[in-house]
Amino acid sequence: MAKPFVLSVKAIIRDSNHRILVIRRSAGSKNNAGRWDFPGGKVDPGETLDAALIREIREETGLAVELETVLGAAESDLPDRKVAYLLIRARVLDGRVALSDEHDDSAWLAPDELSEADLSPQFRSFARSLAPVR
């Protein structure tokens, strides 16, 4: 029997200097504690993917955003399920970063910094694809 797939949506949010917002998973996180992550999360049953992502970003970062375009995909193979990630560029409409208990730090990283950060492993290949070729 194949594992079920669960959909998660994550946002790539840039500031005016093209740096990308990452948030650090709290020490008590079940997976990837202490690692950097993109804002976002699971789509609840019956919820549309844009409503889910806008909700998660507001809960996790306090930011109001508008979704722009699909940038990529990723996958995490967990013991009981696979998580399929859609990575979507989002634009800040309003707000300042204010974290929930799920995260303990935030940073705006340039693409080359992002590709070297201690990101959750499922996003490392995507992060490298954003960095300039050297």
Next chain:
Amino acid sequence: MAKPFVLSVKAIIRDSNHRILVIRRSAGSKNNAGRWDFPGGKVDPGETLDAALIREIREETGLAVELETVLGAAESDLPDRKVAYLLIRARVLDGRVALSDEHDDSAWLAPDELSEADLSPQFRSFARSLAPVR
């Protein structure tokens, strides 16, 4: 107001010679009539993405499949909505290709043939990423 995003899941199904299954959209199709497409389609409200993809593949091709791994993403920007595509590798468990009315031909294409085929435009960049570098 940003356009809503709709999720569609598409399957990359290979035969034992690593050729990939594509199906041709019927002349009466609303979008991309006569172009090659991957099997799959929209996720209905409340449906999981794996149930949706397995259902669509069975309806469109007669094949029973098991989903394996996320290979990529794509987007289609329509007048009233954006479609976010997840491209997932699937393995045939049983069946032979038998098309529905929505498609009028099928083909198994090698990656370099796929990258030169008249695919629906939103999948061309992904198709090129599968072809060997020359």
